[in-house]
Amino acid sequence: MSINISTTYIDNKAEFGVKENIVHLSGIVDQRNPQEFLNIFFNRIKEEVSQEKLNEISFDITNLNFLNSSGLKALLNWIIALSKLKKEDKFKIVFLCSKEILWQKRSLMPLSLIAPDIVILKII
Numbered sequence: 001m002s003i004n005i006s007t008t009y010i011d012n013k014a015e016f017g018v019k020e021n022i023v024h025l026s027g028i029v030d031q032r033n034p035q036e037f038l039n040i041f042f043n044r045i046k047e048e049v050s051q052e053k054l055n056e057i058s059f060d061i062t063n064l065n066f067l068n069s070s071g072l073k074a075l076l077n078w079i080i081a082l083s084k085l086k087k088e089d090k091f092k093i094v095f096l097c098s099k100e101i102l103w104q105k106r107s108l109m110p111l112s113l114i115a116p117d118i119v120i121l122k123i124i
Helices: 035-052 069-083 102-114
Strands: 005-010 014-019 022-029 056-067 092-097 119-123
Touching: 005 022, 005 035, 014 035, 035 069, 056 069, 056 102, 069 102, 092 102, 102 119
Parallel strands: 022 056, 056 092, 092 119
Antiparallel strands: 005 014, 014 022
């Protein structure tokens, strides 16, 4: 079982999609209100993961060069909401971060402290 969500392009700057249980986020997210599309995307992922009864999904952000504070807030709110789910509905999120893009580890490390039971960081 795997989930696939077709790629979405945002302002010709960022790409979001899911292929075989790996969420691919790339480009630059610097829009004034990225929550408009990020919330829809994140909620779709949650629905698909729940439907397929997956225990884990990976977020490959190695090609995400920038995520503004509004985008980080949308991600944080989603992680917090997931951490409040019943144990049987929770799933792990493995963030695949680039060692070359310094903001990724620095900005996502707090997520692993806020929700250590679901967030895992892997630097590649």
